[in-house]
Amino acid sequence: MTNNDILKKLRVALKLRDDDIIKILALVDFRVSKSELGAFFRREDHPKYVECGDQILRNFLNGLVIHLRGPMPPKGEKKTPK
Numbered sequence: 001m002t003n004n005d006i007l008k009k010l011r012v013a014l015k016l017r018d019d020d021i022i023k024i025l026a027l028v029d030f031r032v033s034k035s036e037l038g039a040f041f042r043r044e045d046h047p048k049y050v051e052c053g054d055q056i057l058r059n060f061l062n063g064l065v066i067h068l069r070g071p072m073p074p075k076g077e078k079k080t081p082k
């Protein structure tokens with residue numbers, strides 16, 4: 001399974017749109033355009049297909065954690081139980 005496949009499956013499973021993925025990547029200060037993102041979701045035999053690198057997937061996963069859980073509290077500050 002390639003990084004592109006993982007990104008596609010997460011996109012479908014979490015019902016994310018291109019704008020959502022761009023915002024998630026922006027949470028970790030990683031900028032990507034809509035056209036660059038679209039190239040990751042193309043078929044492998046398409047001429048404008050681009051392979052998703054480890055750095056992009058890693059930043060997406062880190063941004064997804066922030067998106068779903070919220071930002072980490074500063075060190076030394078204890079988290080209040082709910």
